[in-house]
Amino acid sequence: MLEFFGRFHPVLVHLPIGILLIACLFLLLILIPKFANLRPAITALLFLGMISAIGSCITGYFLANSGDYEGKMVSNHQWMGIGVAVLSVLLLFIHKYAKADSRMPTVTSVLLLVLVSVTGHLGGSLTHGADYLTAPLKEGGGKAGAAIPPIPNVQEALVYKDAIQPLLKNRCYSCHGSEKQKGKLRLDLEAYILKGGEEGHTIVKGKAEESELIRRLLLPGSNDKHMPPKEKPQLSQDEIALLHWWINNGAGFNEKVKGLKQPDNIKAVLAALEKGTAGTIANKLADVPEKEVDPANEKYIKSLNNAGVMIVPVAQSSNYLTANFINAHSTADSVMKALKSVKDQLAWLKLEHKSVNDQTLKSIKDCSSLVRLSLNNTKVTDKGLESLKNMDQLQYLSLVGTKVTAKGLKQLSKLKSLKSLYLYQTNIQRSDWGALKKAFPKVTLDSGNYRVSTLLKDTTEVKATPAG
Amino acid sequence: MTRDELNAYKLVKEAQEAQLSGVTRRHFLKESAMGLGALAMGSLLGSCGNLFSSPQTKIAYDPAHPLLPKSPPFVGKAKSVIYLHMAGAPSQLELFDFKPELMKMDGQDCPPSLLAGKQFAFITGVPKMLGPQASFAKYGQSAALVSENLPHFSTMVDDVSFLKAVKTDQFNHAPAQLLVHTGTPRLGRPSIGSWVTYGLGTENQNLPGYVVLTSGGSFPDAGKSVWGSGFLPSVYQGVQCRSEGDPVLFIKDPDGMNRDLRKASIQAINEANEQQYQEYNDPEILSRIAQYEMAYRMQISAPEVMNINDEPAYIHEMYGTQPGKACFANNVLLARKLVEKGVRYVQLFDWGWDAHGDSPSNSLNIGLKNKCRSIDKPITALLLDLKQRGLLEETLVVWGGEFGRTPMMENRNGAQNPFKGRDHHTEAFTMWMAGGGIKKGFTHGETDEIGYSAVSGKVDAFDIQATILNQLGFNHEQFTYPFQGRPFRLTDVGGKVIHEIIA
Numbered sequence: 008m009l010e011f012f013g014r015f016h017p018v019l020v021h022l023p024i025g026i027l028l029i030a031c032l033f034l035l036l037i038l039i040p041k042f043a044n045l046r047p048a049i050t051a052l053l054f055l056g057m058i059s060a061i062g063s064c065i066t067g068y069f070l071a072n073s074g075d076y077e078g079k080m081v082s083n084h085q086w087m088g089i090g091v092a093v094l095s096v097l098l099l100f101i102h103k104y105a106k107a108d109s110r111m112p113t114v115t116s117v118l119l120l121v122l123v124s125v126t127g128h129l130g131g132s133l134t135h136g137a138d139y140l141t142a143p144l145k146e147g148g149g150k151a152g153a154a155i156p157p158i159p160n161v162q163e164a165l166v167y168k169d170a171i172q173p174l175l176k177n178r179c180y181s182c183h184g185s186e187k188q189k190g191k192l193r194l195d196l197e198a199y200i201l202k203g204g205e206e207g208h209t210i211v212k213g214k215a216e217e218s219e220l221i222r223r224l225l226l227p228g229s230n231d232k233h234m235p236p237k238e239k240p241q242l243s244q245d246e247i248a249l250l251h252w253w254i255n256n257g258a259g260f261n262e263k264v265k266g267l268k269q270p271d272n273i274k275a276v277l278a279a280l281e282k283g284t285a286g287t288i289a290n291k292l293a294d295v296p297e298k299e300v301d302p303a304n305e306k307y308i309k310s311l312n313n314a315g316v317m318i319v320p321v322a323q324s325s326n327y328l329t330a331n332f333i334n335a336h337s338t339a340d341s342v343m344k345a346l347k348s349v350k351d352q353l354a355w356l357k358l359e360h361k362s363v364n365d366q367t368l369k370s371i372k373d374c375s376s377l378v379r380l381s382l383n384n385t386k387v388t389d390k391g392l393e394s395l396k397n398m399d400q401l402q403y404l405s406l407v408g409t410k411v412t413a414k415g416l417k418q419l420s421k422l423k424s425l426k427s428l429y430l431y432q433t434n435i436q437r438s439d440w441g442a443l444k445k446a447f448p449k450v451t452l453d454s455g456n457y458r459v460s461t462l463l464k465d466t467t468e469v470k471a472t473p474a475g
Numbered sequence: 476m477t478r479d480e481l482n483a484y485k486l487v488k489e490a491q492e493a494q495l496s497g498v499t500r501r502h503f504l505k506e507s508a509m510g511l512g513a514l515a516m517g518s519l520l521g522s523c524g525n526l527f528s529s530p531q532t533k534i535a536y537d538p539a540h541p542l543l544p545k546s547p548p549f550v551g552k553a554k555s556v557i558y559l560h561m562a563g564a565p566s567q568l569e570l571f572d573f574k575p576e577l578m579k580m581d582g583q584d585c586p587p588s589l590l591a592g593k594q595f596a597f598i599t600g601v602p603k604m605l606g607p608q609a610s611f612a613k614y615g616q617s618a619a620l621v622s623e624n625l626p627h628f629s630t631m632v633d634d635v636s637f638l639k640a641v642k643t644d645q646f647n648h649a650p651a652q653l654l655v656h657t658g659t660p661r662l663g664r665p666s667i668g669s670w671v672t673y674g675l676g677t678e679n680q681n682l683p684g685y686v687v688l689t690s691g692g693s694f695p696d697a698g699k700s701v702w703g704s705g706f707l708p709s710v711y712q713g714v715q716c717r718s719e720g721d722p723v724l725f726i727k728d729p730d731g732m733n734r735d736l737r738k739a740s741i742q743a744i745n746e747a748n749e750q751q752y753q754e755y756n757d758p759e760i761l762s763r764i765a766q767y768e769m770a771y772r773m774q775i776s777a778p779e780v781m782n783i784n785d786e787p788a789y790i791h792e793m794y795g796t797q798p799g800k801a802c803f804a805n806n807v808l809l810a811r812k813l814v815e816k817g818v819r820y821v822q823l824f825d826w827g828w829d830a831h832g833d834s835p836s837n838s839l840n841i842g843l844k845n846k847c848r849s850i851d852k853p854i855t856a857l858l859l860d861l862k863q864r865g866l867l868e869e870t871l872v873v874w875g876g877e878f879g880r881t882p883m884m885e886n887r888n889g890a891q892n893p894f895k896g897r898d899h900h901t902e903a904f905t906m907w908m909a910g911g912g913i914k915k916g917f918t919h920g921e922t923d924e925i926g927y928s929a930v931s932g933k934v935d936a937f938d939i940q941a942t943i944l945n946q947l948g949f950n951h952e953q954f955t956y957p958f959q960g961r962p963f964r965l966t967d968v969g970g971k972v973i974h975e976i977i978a
Contacts, residue, residue, distance in 0.1 A: 225931065244919075244932075244975055294550045317678050320546040322948055323533070331544075331678045333817045381865060405865035429865035455863030459627055459793045459856050466795075469844045471835035 013069030017134065020067070022059035024127050027095055030056050031116040031123075034102070038113065053099040060092040078186045080133060087126040094119050136181030154178050154246060161281040162265040167197075170264075170280065171253050174246055178235055197260050215254040224250070245276045295327040295354045296376050296400050302326045303349040311349075314342045318349075327354035327376065338362045343370035354400075355379040365391030377401050378424075384408035389415025398422060405429040407455065413439035420446040431455020531962060532953045534674055538758030539765055541710045542684050544676040547948025552912025552978075553871040554678075555814045556671065556943060557821045559807070559854065560655070562695040563648065563829030564876035565846070566897055567905040568926050569839055572639060573611035573620045576924040577882050581606030585883045589927055596646050596899040597831065597887045604925070605884035608839040608895055617916030624847035627855040633916035634858055634867075635909040636976040640920030640929030643878045643936060646899045648696035648829070651877035655936045656701045656822075658965045665705035665956075666713065667940055668820035670965050673711045673956070674949060678817030680769070681776035683714035686818055688806040691826030691846075702822055706958040710762050713822055716809075717801070722781030726774055741771050780816050783808050793860065795852035807853035811860050814870050825850065828876060831885050832896015839895045858909055871911025871946050873939070879904025882925045902928040906939065911946045914978045937970035945972045 030052035036042040037049070067088055071081055098115045105111045132139065154177040158164045175194045182189040183204075192204030203209030203219070211217040223234040224247050235241060242250075256267045264277065303326065311318045311330070314337070318330040328349060335342065338360050346353070350373050358367070363385035371377070372394040380401060387409045395401065395418075402424050412434045419425065428450050435443065435454070444452060476484070504511070532548050568574060585602050609622035612629070619632035645651035650660030657664040665673070668685040677684025687702045695701050702713030716722045728737050745764050752760040783791075783805060784798065791798070794808045803825045810821040827846055829837055836842040854874065861867040880897035903922045909915075920932025941951040944965065951970050955962035 227931070227933070294552070317544045317680075319544050322550040323546045323548045325546075325550060331817060333679050334681060383864065403865070403868065407864050427865070427868070429863070431863040453863060453865070457793070457856075457859035457863055458789070459795075459852055459859065461792060461795065461852070462626060464626070464848055465852050468848070469841045471841050 009069045010073040012066055013071075013073050014066075016063060016066040016070045019059065020063045020127070020130060023056050023063050023091065023095070024123055026052055026056035026059060027091070027119060027123050030098075031120045034098075034112055034116040049102060050099070053095065053102060057092065057095040057099055060088075060095050064088050064092050074191050075189050076133065076187050080129060080137070080186045084126060084129040084133060087122060087129065091119070091122050091126055094122060133187060137186070154240075154242070155249075155280060157282065158280050161277045162263070164264050166253055166256075166262050166264055166267060167260040170249060174242070174249065178240065178242055178246075181239075182235075201258075210254055210258050212258045213255060215251040218254050221247070221251055221254065245279065248272055248276055295321055295325055295378055300326045300351050300376070303328060303352040307345045307348040310345045311342065314339075314345070316342065316346070321354055326352055328352045329355035331357040332360040332363075333357065335360050338367050340370075343367060346371065347373065350374040351376055353377060357381045359383050359385060361385070363387065365394075367391075368394040372397070375399060379403040381405040382409060383429075387411065389418075392416065392418050395419060396421070400424050402426045406433055407431045408433070410434050412436075413443050416443060417446050425450050427451045427453065429453045429455070531955050532674070532949060536673070536708070538708070538761040541708060541762055541765060542672065542676050542680065542769070544678050545674065547675060548950060548953070549948050551946055551948025552869070553910070553946040554869040555817075555819050555821070556668075556871045556873065556911070556947070557810050557814060557857070558667070558823065559850075559872070559874045560652070560695070560822070560824050561828045561846075561850070561874070561876045562652065562691065562693075562824050562826045564651075564878045564880060564899060564904070565828040566830055566839060566843060566880040567639075567903070568607055568880060568882060568897070569609045569830075569843060570622050570624060570847070571620060571637060571905040571907075572903075572922055572926045573622070574607060574882070574922075574924060574926040577604065577926060578606035580604040580925065589883070594646060595881065597885055598881065598883060598898045600886065600889045602881075602883040602886040602898075603891075604882060605895065605897060608843075615916060617918070619916070619918060624844055625851045627851045631855055631858050631909075634862070635907045636914045636917040636919060638875075638906045638908070638919055638932075638934055638939070638973070638976065639903075640922055640931065640933045641875065641879075641904050641906050641935065641939070642929055642933055643901045643904075646878060646901050648877060648899075649698070651899075651901075652695050652697040652701050655875075655877050655939075656697075657703070657705065658937065658940060658967050662700045663703075663705055664963070665707040665711065665965070666702050666822075667943060667965060668702060668713050668822050669704040669707050669711040670944070670954065671820050671947060673707050674954060675819055675947065677819040679776075681772040682780060682813070682816060682818055683769075683773075684819040685711065685713045685822070686810075686813055686820070687713040687715040687822045687824070688809060689715070689824045689826070690801055690803040690806050691824070693826040695824045695826060701824075706963065707956060708759070708762060710766060713820075716777075716781060722777055723773070726777055728774070737774075738771065741767050780812055781809060783812065786812075790856075790860070793852070793856040795856070803849050804853040807857050811857055811864075811866075814861070814866060815864065830880065830896050831887070831898065832892035832894040833885075833887060835894060837894070837896060839897065841894070861910060867910040869911065871913065871943060872909045873906070873943065874908075875906030875939075876904065882927050900927075903933075908942070908976065912978055913946070914976050917976055919973065919975045932975065934971075934973055935969065937966040938973050940966050941970035942973045942976070946977070 030049055033045045033049050033052065037046050067085065070076070071085060094115065098112065098119055101115055102112045128140070154174045155170055156173060158169050164170065179194045181187070183192045183194040185193070185195055190204040190206070192209060193199035200210060206219055208217065209219045215221045223232055224242060226233040228237045228241075252267070252273045256262070269277065308318055315334045316330055316332055317334060318328055321327045321329045330346065330353060332338065347370050350371070353374050354376050356371070356374070356377060356379070358371070359381055363382065365386075365388055368387060368391040375398060377398050378400050380395070380398075380403070383405055384407065387406065389411055392411060392415045395404070399422070401422055403426060404419070407429050408431070410433070411430070413436065425447070428447065430452060432455065440454065535545060537543065568577070581604060583604050585604055587601070590601065609624050611620045611622050613619065614621050614629040615633040617633050619637060621629035621632060643651055643654060645654050645660045653662065654660045656666045672684035685702070689695070699715070702715070704712035714723075717724070721727060728734065745767055748760050748764050783796065786808065790808070794804045796802070796804045796808055803823070806823050810823060813821050827836070827842070830839050830843045831837050832839065834842075858867065858872065861870050861872070879900040879902070881900040883898065885892050885896045885898040903926065920934065921930045922928065923930050944951045944954060951964060951966045951972070955964045
């Protein structure tokens with residue numbers, strides 16, 4: 008019953024905050040003769056503020072005793088709240104009985120203003136978490152990012168300390184930690200985790216499905232019992248999988264990652280943790296070089312546009328450029344010279360014009376920022392590939408429909424960023440593929456030439472059978 | 476002027492000057508405090524407008540060159556989209572969502588808990604449950620379940636991400652299709668392709684940026700609004716091309732009209748339009764001039780790009796095309812060609828998936844199987860062909876219908892339908908996406924044991940739209956267009972990017 012009244016605290020506290028603030032403000036304003044007529048209102052305001060402050064203290068006391076809250080922040084908030092109530096009583100009397108020229112009411116009201124603000128802030132921190140206010144100022148704007156920091160050498164790491172604990176810390180501690188224990192659950196210390204909350208069996212060692220922790224995480228977001236509450240940052244599927252795996256393996260606190268059995272799905276999650284890509288939501292800029300560049304000279308962009316080359320920044324937030332020659336009138340020297348002038352900015356290039364040959368490629372030799380390059384259906388041969396040798400950023404190269412051979416491609420085996428190489432309809436002999444794969448161990452080579460066989464079913468139709 | 480008059484004049488002047496000298500800058504500031512304050516407040520608020528509204532994506536709209544390529548706000552993984560819409564809504568229970576439990580319930584009365592408070596298009600009273608009408612097996616490293624109806628596509632599961640718990644709130648075809656493509660079940664909003672071409676322009680200035688191809692003998696139920704441009708400038712509406720005969724009607728010069736004459740006439744029309752523009756300054760006139768110029772260029776380039784006959788025979792075999800016919804396979808091959816040539820958004824509609832069981836062609840055992848046969852090879856070939864040309868990485872392929880189908884057998888007007896069929900179902904259905912930065916070999920979302928409702932990973936049309944825009948480099952919440960006094964966006968007030976399926 009008392010807890011029921013306690014739950015009115017979060018609503019009630021807004022009254023003393025508002026009323027006392029306005030009372031204090033009026034007390035300061037009446038120092039200006041023009042606002043002297045506010046004076047009669049102050050007594051009533053202070054009285055109402057005092058009553059609501061006392062009410063808040065009483066309900067707050069019930070709430071604090073409900074068992075959901077504990078710790079230093081709560082006791083600070085409690086005593087400062089009581090302080091607010093006492094000071095408001097005091098101020099009421101001072102205001103009523105002080106002499107007209109006394110400075111006492113002014114000084115006391117400033118004091119009360121400060122006290123109300125600080126108490127209110129502490130209360131807010133208790134409800135929303137200590138870093139709620141400042142989170143948007145921090146890097147990443149306080150938006151949901153990876154809850155688990157990257158773990159170098161993940162197999163040697165401790166499961167609980169390096170993966171589970173940071174996850175609980177970033178997603179659960181604000182309500183189930185040292186300051187606040189919603190549902191009487193604390194997740195910040197090992198003993199408390201095993202003890203569980205008021206419904207018990209928060210964690211059932213070895214049985215993730217029976218563990219309340221996992222059950223709550225998996226409930227649909229619309230269910231009131233779903234955790235975290237739907238307005239808070241949610242756990243990603245990978246993060247839930249990690250908790251599930253940890254509980255199923257006994258929920259120990261000292262095991263190393265390599266000590267636990269790792270099914271395929273967990274292997275993938277662990278690999279992502281090592282790379283630091285698990286649960287990250289930010290759009291990574293891996294598609295353009297990480298180094299920043301100055302914007303390209305408008306003059307060259309304009310002259311390329313006039314030559315029918317479509318060239319724009321890859322994004323409004325980037326100075327890197329993407330160019331497509333699909334409507335280009337020609338690849339004459341003047342055009343290629345303009346292209347060369349934006350070599351530092353050029354990140355993606357589709358140079359698929361029928362006039363492109365080995366000679367043309369010489370003019371993009373110094374385009375060291377190129378990440379993606381398509382030369383499909385051009386007259387490029389092995390000789391031209393020499394011009395691509397120093398493109399350290401190049402990740403994606405498409406040579407579909409050109410005359411390149413395995414021999415020519417080997418010139419490119421030192422390209423350190425290369426990830427995919429498209430080689431459909433080139434002059435590579437079937438016998439060369441083995442050697443080529445060896446020369447490019449980390450690159451996905453696509454030989455193309457896929458076929459989809461024709462089954463009998465593909466060309467016939469199912470007929471309606473009479474009466475069946 | 477008499478002496479007295481002069482004195483009086485001097486006195487008055489003196490008094491006035493004395494009074495004026497008392498009016499200082501302070502008086503001015505004091506008297507006009509409110510007015511000046513309001514001015515200052517206005518400029519203050521104006522400069523921090525971001526405090527009150529989220530930042531909006533800036534789109535440089537140039538009415539004279541409306542389709543020039545533009546940069547997205549952030550770097551997108553995908554540059555173009557091919558959207559394969561199976562109009563009529565294919566049955567997820569016969570394609571991807573295998574439910575052995577449902578098999579056990581086959582023929583039993585539907586439990587009342589599944590019917591209470593639900594609306595169906597045709598089901599009335601208590602229908603019977605209907606087990607899966609196809610056998611399933613697991614395929615690929617991702618062990619995805621695919622039915623026997625798609626033998627070719629089952630080899631591609633390691634390249635796609637399945638969304639198994641898509642939900643909608645519309646149970647009739649037209650509104651549901653509008654919701655999927657325009658973000659509202661009612662008419663009048665721009666389609667995704669229009670938003671995308673408005674935001675990104677297109678790379679090939681000799682072709683439209685947004686092409687629509689239909690097959691299956693009928694238009695989608697929602698009609699042409701489903702590729703309309705709504706309140707966006709009309710140049711961004713989908714350009715419907717035919718897959719049979721001339722790709723665009725009247726693209727050939729008429730007999731007796733040679734190319735020079737055509738050019739001269741278009742020039743004359745444009746000059747007249749130019750004069751109109753000088754007079755009225757309406758930017759839509761500039762768009763019109765640009766459209767005439769593009770139409771002239773398209774006369775050369777479109778027949779070449781739109782002609783699938785010059786593709787080699789093995790490509791035709793791969794897609795299973797039927798030369799000279801209007802069919803899905805031809806459209807899919809054409810879609811690949813268009814994307815290769817720099818078209819931004821290709822929208823395909825294939826009609827005829829509405830397997831109610833009221834006729835052989837609308838049944839799960841006959842019509843659906845034949846529809847599957849008509850798409851199985853083409854969709855498989857599309858993914859492989861995009862891949863071998865290095866295009867799958869930058870092309871987002873989306874497959875799906877407007878809703879799903881019920882685990883119950885349809886009982887139209889309370890009587891059993893003559894063939895095996897299912898009613899429209901809004902609670903859960905399957906879609907898939909591939910390429911364009913989407914995870915390979917992944918399944919998101921799950922339905923309950925009879926496939927009636929979503930259990931986890933629930934997504935809706937807005938989430939899918941948000942994800943498509945995200946892959947192209949847009950934040951769907953900031954990509955807006957001002958109309959009727961407020962900014963509009965594709966996803967209205969919904970939509971969450973499905974990060975789970977993004978690689």
